[in-house]
Amino acid sequence: MLIDSHTHLYLENFGSEKHDVIRRAIDAGVNLMILPAIKSSEIAHQQELASAFSEHILLSAGLHPSDVKADFEAELARVEAELMTGKYIAVGECGIDLYWDKTYFEEQKIAFERQISLAKRFDLPLIIHAREAFSEIFEILDKHIDDTLRGVFHSFTGGVSEVHKILEYKTFCFGINGIVTFKNSGLDKVVKEIPPEKILLETDAPFLAPVPQRGKRNESAYLVHIAQKVAEIYGTSYEEIAKITTSNTEKLFRLNS
Ligand code: NI
Numbered sequence: 001m002l003i004d005s006h007t008h009l010y011l012e013n014f015g016s017e018k019h020d021v022i023r024r025a026i027d028a029g030v031n032l033m034i035l036p037a038i039k040s041s042e043i044a045h046q047q048e049l050a051s052a053f054s055e056h057i058l059l060s061a062g063l064h065p066s067d068v069k070a071d072f073e074a075e076l077a078r079v080e081a082e083l084m085t086g087k088y089i090a091v092g093e094c095g096i097d098l099y100w101d102k103t104y105f106e107e108q109k110i111a112f113e114r115q116i117s118l119a120k121r122f123d124l125p126l127i128i129h130a131r132e133a134f135s136e137i138f139e140i141l142d143k144h145i146d147d148t149l150r151g152v153f154h155s156f157t158g159g160v161s162e163v164h165k166i167l168e169y170k171t172f173c174f175g176i177n178g179i180v181t182f183k184n185s186g187l188d189k190v191v192k193e194i195p196p197e198k199i200l201l202e203t204d205a206p207f208l209a210p211v212p213q214r215g216k217r218n219e220s221a222y223l224v225h226i227a228q229k230v231a232e233i234y235g236t237s238y239e240e241i242a243k244i245t246t247s248n249t250e251k252l253f254r255l256n257s
Helices: 012-027 040-052 072-084 105-121 134-144 160-169 187-191 220-234 238-252
Strands: 002-004 030-035 057-061 090-097 126-131 151-154 172-176 199-201
Touching (some): 002 199, 002 238, 012 030, 012 220, 030 220, 040 057, 040 072, 057 072, 090 134, 105 126, 126 134, 160 172, 199 238, 220 238
Parallel strands (some): 002 030, 030 057, 057 090, 090 126, 126 151, 151 172, 172 199
């Protein structure tokens, strides 16, 4: 069994095939899928999948940094209201993205700090999105880190120095996706620096489809290719990587308690 710790199967990219995509994942052994939030207009779509596949779909509530705009206060109020329902296992995805648009950089920082506070208040892990913003994110985390704050750096593409910085927090994991299968990504050498007990697998579907599906619309069934590659990098078996990453994900999101 595998867990896809980050997949946006509720997006319009999947059109009317959303349920088929989930069934294909389950058939491929991807028994559990975590759907991170982006913005309030997608919440109903997330919830539709969670109610149709309650044994296989778990939800996170949050505001994606690229969706932090002038209305971010209203968006955060909705995130808080959702968390109050007790139906969510994480806060995010949240963080800072300076790749797409820097217009709302100040607001992105505020929204990230507010979601850190929500994670602490609701005792939930953070799903962090960091794009061209590691130093800005570390600066904020350094201020708020404590024994209870935990989470995952999703779609991790940092280098060895970022690995060591994140390991110092002790309570944060690394989300590894299809980028690790891309020739010349260099991520394989970085992954070797990460202890296997800190690795979560993710697809980030519909984006970043792994080789041999690169360039296509990604889906959670393709997680098997990522697990295979990570097993190769560590020189271990697919079964061993499936077992350890499932256990890591269950621990971080407290799925057994
Ligand atoms: Ni995402």
